[in-house]
Amino acid sequence: MPEIIIRPPLQDATVKSLEPEKNFGATFYLGVGKAGDAVERALVQFPLAEIPAGAALKTAYLQLCLCENTFRAQPKEIALYRVLEPWEEYRVSFRKQPAYDPAPLSAVLLTGQAGGWISWEVSAVVRDWIAGTRPNWGLLVKMGDEKRLGVVRFYSRECSCSACWPRLVVSFAVGVCGAPLFTEGTETVTTEDADRGSTPCDLSTWRTVTVLVANGGPNPAVVQGEISADGAGWLPQGRSAILAAGQTYLFVPQIFLRFIRVRYRSAVPGCPTTLVVTWQAQR
Structure with missing residues (x-):
């Protein structure tokens, strides 16, 4: 089964409630959770042109490389949400963040991890994007409980180490029989x-x-x-x-x-x- 890794993302950014008008699109990390009085959320969007035409998608995973996990002993649920409108990496802010579907697509529970790759399955929404049944405006990443202290940060596409960039890992089958007409x-x-x-x-x-x-x-x-x-x-x-x-x-x-x-x-x-x-x- 062929597999491709799409990286870097088309765009990614962090938004912070304590500085609601400020843009953090050029920051080397994507933050989620509560740091002091500030709630952080992350946005990420991937291009899909690398997926061959006619390919039948099997699985898709968003993978983010962990660089910081405060209050590490405290379990933290981090969820993904489908973004419902366009946004721009170097203009988006907490006050101007795009709307998102309140139903989470996928969630993972961090239980002490200090580094490495964290994965969320996003097969269903990527399949919709490829089919054209939903527009691809990316994903919102946020903490399940934004009132509880604790922030998690992942490397963004602005990180100097390309091996740590956010990535979309897609496996698919190629062939006319597998491609919906x-x-x-x-x-x-x-x-x-x-x-x-x-x-x-x-x-x-x-x-x-x-x-x-x-x-x-x-x-x-x-x-x-x-x-x-x-x-x-x-x-x-x-x-x-x-x-x-x-x-x-x-x-x-x-x-x-x-x-x-x-x-x-x-x-x-x-x-x-x-x-x-x-x-x-x-x-």
Whole structure:
């Protein structure tokens, strides 16, 4: 079974609550936990271009090299969370840290370790990133109990020793039979008076995609397909439409950019409705 080690990460950074506006993207370590009055968290994002097209992912592990573990005799649970929006290594701060899914992806318990590699399995989320069902905005690393004193620090990609850089260890199978040719996803949203956007779909590993929006609620809605190069700035693509109750809207992007989504709002102020957004893609 082939295995690759992806390092260094695309970007990584620490954020600290005691200095909520300050950026620590250039620091040689990634900190998590509570040091004095400051809570530290870490962000890390890996590129996935090294994974061969058509590869069927078997396992994926985030591995961080431990450089400091205060109150070492005290067990510490450190968990990973999926980041939900873009961030920038040399601009992110505690106050401007990206949103994250509150459900942990994986957790490990430190029980006295002073060094070495700490591993978290992240196979499910990496598989989603490769398939394009979720955008790859990286992972948040934080202590399970942020009120308890104790900080753990790992080497970042700014460390002078490249052997200690954060890494993503991926094993996969190569072959047409193991590579999915089709994928799909569904999201149910409720309109508001202001424009909102559906969860972005990453098209980097898919050739064609179609998005279907069905108005399953009682009121009309305005919908518009959008495309984006970075998942942050969006451009309209395709026609805008008003969907009455029970009607559907079909969006097929004619210009390729990496991300697509559907912008939506209530057609009548104060009259929300429920939309079911379904996308299907093939290689």
